[in-house]
Amino acid sequence: MSRYKRTSVKKPVYLLDTTLREGEQTPGVAFTIEQKLEIARKLDEAGIDMIEAGHPAVAPDVEKAVRLIVKEGLQAEIIGHSRAVKTDIEKAAECEVDRIAIFYGVSDIHLKYKHKVSREEALQIIAEHIEFAKSHGVKVRFTAEDASRTDIDFLIQVVKTAHEAGADRVSLADTVGILTPFRAKMLFETVKKAVPTVELDVHAHNDLGMAVANSLAAFEGGATAIHVTINGIGERCGIASLQEVAVALKVHYNIDTVDLRKLPELSKLVEKYTGIVLPPHAPVVGDNAFVHKAGVHVAGVLANPQTYEPYPPELVGRTRDWVIDKYTGKKAVKARLEKLGVQVTDQELELIVRKIKERTSVRHWRDEDLLELVEEVTGRRVMLRPPEKLEALVWIKCESNIYTTAIARRIAAIPGVVEVMEITGEYDIVARVSVRDQAELNNIVETIREVKGVQSTHTQLVLKKLET
Numbered sequence: 001m002s003r004y005k006r007t008s009v010k011k012p013v014y015l016l017d018t019t020l021r022e023g024e025q026t027p028g029v030a031f032t033i034e035q036k037l038e039i040a041r042k043l044d045e046a047g048i049d050m051i052e053a054g055h056p057a058v059a060p061d062v063e064k065a066v067r068l069i070v071k072e073g074l075q076a077e078i079i080g081h082s083r084a085v086k087t088d089i090e091k092a093a094e095c096e097v098d099r100i101a102i103f104y105g106v107s108d109i110h111l112k113y114k115h116k117v118s119r120e121e122a123l124q125i126i127a128e129h130i131e132f133a134k135s136h137g138v139k140v141r142f143t144a145e146d147a148s149r150t151d152i153d154f155l156i157q158v159v160k161t162a163h164e165a166g167a168d169r170v171s172l173a174d175t176v177g178i179l180t181p182f183r184a185k186m187l188f189e190t191v192k193k194a195v196p197t198v199e200l201d202v203h204a205h206n207d208l209g210m211a212v213a214n215s216l217a218a219f220e221g222g223a224t225a226i227h228v229t230i231n232g233i234g235e236r237c238g239i240a241s242l243q244e245v246a247v248a249l250k251v252h253y254n255i256d257t258v259d260l261r262k263l264p265e266l267s268k269l270v271e272k273y274t275g276i277v278l279p280p281h282a283p284v285v286g287d288n289a290f291v292h293k294a295g296v297h298v299a300g301v302l303a304n305p306q307t308y309e310p311y312p313p314e315l316v317g318r319t320r321d322w323v324i325d326k327y328t329g330k331k332a333v334k335a336r337l338e339k340l341g342v343q344v345t346d347q348e349l350e351l352i353v354r355k356i357k358e359r360t361s362v363r364h365w366r367d368e369d370l371l372e373l374v375e376e377v378t379g380r381r382v383m384l385r386p387p388e389k390l391e392a393l394v395w396i397k398c399e400s401n402i403y404t405t406a407i408a409r410r411i412a413a414i415p416g417v418v419e420v421m422e423i424t425g426e427y428d429i430v431a432r433v434s435v436r437d438q439a440e441l442n443n444i445v446e447t448i449r450e451v452k453g454v455q456s457t458h459t460q461l462v463l464k465k466l467e468t
């Protein structure tokens with residue numbers, strides 16, 4: 001590969017994305033080769049430094065995907081994963097990857113129960129396989145699996161052995177996610193001090209929710225590459241997420257890694273291909289990440305967004321908003337009405353806010369509801385459309401790889417949807433929708449169709465309703 005690689009430029013820290021390898025180890029996830037190519041291309045466009053494209057010995061389609069990703073000629077360094085097994089290494093080398101990453105469990109638990117070898121034998125196996133990989137003319141990373149539960153003196157011996165055998169990078173994996181940030185920093189500082197010429201990667205699992213914090217702490221301790229996946233997917237609870245690590249590196253250390261504005265798109269792509277939808281409060285890319293609610297917060301944000309935002313949404317290509325419900329205050333409502341081109345007096349505003357707080361059955365005040373309330377309170381006409389109600393039933397077919405309940409929850413959150421039922425038969429979900437006109441109905445149906453996992457819809461207008 002003579003093409004320029006981003007890793008040929010020295011940076012304070014590289015990001016290694018392993019969505020295609022670690023991410024595909026997520027239960028229920030299997031990317032097609034086309035999807036892998038698309039993800040790899042999009043990661044490369046965003047400026048990722050390294051892509052761990054897969055473990056070619058796992059299955060023929062994994063091998064094929066790795067081969068094709070290599071052929072794309074991306075600027076990211078392409079890595080093939082491998083056990084310390086010669087046939088695995090040969091397969092990865094045949095794919096012509098830039099680097100082979102050889103992993104081996106080095107804690108006593110792994111040595112005793114998995115590999116059934118002594119520490120001395122393990123060192124020999126590690127050295128032998130790294131040398132074998134190097135003989136194929138590729139760069140080699142060694143991953144000390146379960147490093148965080150490995151006796152520190154032995155771990156240093158492992159890192160030295162791997163480095164001397166030809167691995168310029170060694171990854172210290174917190175395989176079961178048991179580090180704390182303090183211990184992570186200490187671990188990396190200790191190893192780096194003992195083997196100063198080696199470059200260290202951190203691979204932090206998220207079993208205790210600390211993968212991002214531990215990755216940053218490892219970076220502070222001397223790691224120069226952080227392993228991430230889009231949306232943090234991976235074995236069990238996954239690993240550090242690309243979006244959280246990339247933004248945290250910018251916010252805390254002013255380090256530029258990938259194009260942060262591309263993160264929402266990458267996240268959505270992986271939600272679509274995995275069927276795993278992030279919750280609305282997910283950092284960076286979640287629907288609510290820049291949506292404010294409490295009156296005090298909105299008043300603060302209107303005065304200066306810094307009051308309740310750690311960084312501006314524009315940094316990640318997003319915009320801010322606020323919602324109106326019983327938690328609202330006068331400033332939030334006034335600003336929302338001004339946005340809608342409506343002026344009210346101070347007394348009217350007081351009354352509007354009081355009524356909003358009384359009508360607690362409304363979970364989310366849409367602009368139309370708010371304008372209707374303004375008309376009720378002020379007696380002035382502020383709405384363009386006559387307030388008629390139109391009801392419709394939207395029958396929804398779902399894709400089989402996404403939990404129906406997750407889709408139903410998303411649909412239930414769409415303003416205008418008043419009821420959602422999971423059903424048996426030809427359709428999976430039926431939603432009852434209450435709207436003012438055909439245009440609004442079209443919008444809602446479009447929004448439903450955009451929900452991840454919705455395959456098709458069939459809409460029926462309600463002509464008449466009989467009370468029972």
Ligand code: COA
Nearest residue numbers: 055057058059082083084085102103104105114115116145
């Ligand atoms: N280096 C060398 N050997 C290793 C190893 C390593 N890092 N990690 C595990 N092994 C060995 C085990 O000791 C065991 O060997 P044994 O069969 O001689 O007891 C074997 O690999 C794992 O058992 P099993 O999965 O039953 O072996 P297999 O030959 O049927 O399949 C794979 C091996 C790798 C093809 C298969 O497990 C697979 O597709 N795995 C997906 C990738 C993966 O597990 N990745 C882990 C990333 S952290």
Ligand code: ZN
Nearest residue numbers: 022203234235
């Ligand atoms: Zn892992």
